Amino acid sequence: MEREAELDWIRRFLAHLEAGTTDLAASELRLPSSIFTSAEHCSQERDFVFRRQPAVACLSCELREPGDYLTLRIGEVPVVVIRDADGRVGAFVNLCRHRGGPVARGRGRAEGGHLRCPFHSWTYTVSGELAAIPNAEAGFDSIDRKEWGLRRLACAEAAGVVLVRVEGDESIDASEALRGVDPDLRAIDLPNYHHFETRETEWKCNWKLLLATFLESYHVFSLHRESVHPWYFSHPMVPDAFCGNLRFPVARRTLADLANQPESEWHLADHATIQWFIAPSTLISYTRDYLLLWRFYSPSPNRSEVVTSLYSAQLNDAPETRGRLTKAFDGQMRIAGSEDFSLQETIQVGLDSGALPEVVFGRNEVGTQVFHQGLIDSLARRDREGGIRA
Numbered sequence: 181m182e183r184e185a186e187l188d189w190i191r192r193f194l195a196h197l198e199a200g201t202t203d204l205a206a207s208e209l210r211l212p213s214s215i216f217t218s219a220e221h222c223s224q225e226r227d228f229v230f231r232r233q234p235a236v237a238c239l240s241c242e243l244r245e246p247g248d249y250l251t252l253r254i255g256e257v258p259v260v261v262i263r264d265a266d267g268r269v270g271a272f273v274n275l276c277r278h279r280g281g282p283v284a285r286g287r288g289r290a291e292g293g294h295l296r297c298p299f300h301s302w303t304y305t306v307s308g309e310l311a312a313i314p315n316a317e318a319g320f321d322s323i324d325r326k327e328w329g330l331r332r333l334a335c336a337e338a339a340g341v342v343l344v345r346v347e348g349d350e351s352i353d354a355s356e357a358l359r360g361v362d363p364d365l366r367a368i369d370l371p372n373y374h375h376f377e378t379r380e381t382e383w384k385c386n387w388k389l390l391l392a393t394f395l396e397s398y399h400v401f402s403l404h405r406e407s408v409h410p411w412y413f414s415h416p417m418v419p420d421a422f423c424g425n426l427r428f429p430v431a432r433r434t435l436a437d438l439a440n441q442p443e444s445e446w447h448l449a450d451h452a453t454i455q456w457f458i459a460p461s462t463l464i465s466y467t468r469d470y471l472l473l474w475r476f477y478s479p480s481p482n483r484s485e486v487v488t489s490l491y492s493a494q495l496n497d498a499p500e501t502r503g504r505l506t507k508a509f510d511g512q513m514r515i516a517g518s519e520d521f522s523l524q525e526t527i528q529v530g531l532d533s534g535a536l537p538e539v540v541f542g543r544n545e546v547g548t549q550v551f552h553q554g555l556i557d558s559l560a561r562r563d564r565e566g567g568i569r570a
């Protein structure tokens with residue numbers, strides 16, 4: 181975070197702590213349970229949230245050199261992001277134009293500057309052009325190869341983040357997508373990080389239930405009574421909202437000690453896990469040692485796919501470093517999985533029964549309100565604009 185924003189946040193937190201208060205929204209937010217259970221709502225989110233808003237595909241540091249690529253899915257669309265010979269990141273549908281084979285798998289560097297489909301070896305440049313159709317005899321004589329490159333997707337790179345949108349030709353406005361969180365991300369110098377590991381998990385519940393567990397710490401005193409609460413505050417919660425994006429540091433108990441120290445000694449990262457939510461479905465969680473990038477998606481209302489990547493600025497090949505990061509990753513996944521996410525699976529079963537028609541988000545749950553309101557606004561824009569844009 182920039183210095184003034186950091187000091188301002190700590191001042192607000194300490195004032196709340198002394199007064200026994202927390203940030204409050206104007207009112208409670210009541211929402212129908214069907215947003216977590218309805219197939220129609222789920223397909224609206226797929227079509228008008230996931231496909232028509234930019235998603236965080238990866239961090240710039242994962243594509244350091246020309247030819248570096250990685251594959252992922254955004255919504256259900258297979259995507260390859262790759263740095264071209266001029267150093268620009270491009271994104272393409274990861275489907276060969278012949279008959280749909282994957283032109284890249286996992287992550288790596290394009291051999292000889294090309295991506296090759298394993299089915300019949302059609303070959304593409306790192307800029308997506310069709311370069312070769314080997315051994316086809318005269319089989320494709322009449323196609324114009326210039327027209328048969330990989331399908332290019334809108335892509336932008338800013339503040340060390342790569343954004344991709346899978347529908348629509350207009351370019352991505354990165355400063356709009358990263359509104360509010362952009363200066364914080366620049367301050368932690370993401371291009372200096374290194375990718376350590378990515379884990380994919382599946383859960384039997386809606387993606388919004390999972391993501392929302394990061395956006396309030398109100399539950400910490402209860403659900404994480406033994407595991408987290410001894411070290412972290414449940415309240416005060418001091419989220420900063422930026423038109424749907426959020427900054428939400430979760431404070432360690434040591435932060436209270438700063439009240440007795442001069443402001444020049446105040447460093448938030450020593451006393452908090454700083455989280456940023458980038459609408460619609462990405463969460464970044466930052467500590468001094470490492471950073472986690474979480475992406476969420478539901479292919480059906482009560483199923484979620486979660487992709488979690490760990491990065492560190494201090495990564496090296498020393499076994500101690502790798503062991504420490506693996507242990508940290510295991511610990512984060514264990515608490516999220518066994519405490520937060522498994523409870524959401526139980527909640528989903530209950531909501532699927534139809535026995536609880538609505539849920540409520542309190543005035544103290546500002547972060548979760550901002551998250552849900554952003555989704556409501558996206559779908560409302562779709563309705564107003566006749567389904568053309570979200």
Ligand code: FES
Pocket residue numbers: 276277278279280281297298299300301302
């Ligand atoms: S599907 Fe890719 S070469 Fe045939």
Ligand SMILES: [Fe+2]
Pocket residue numbers: 393394399403404520
């Ligand atoms: Fe939690």
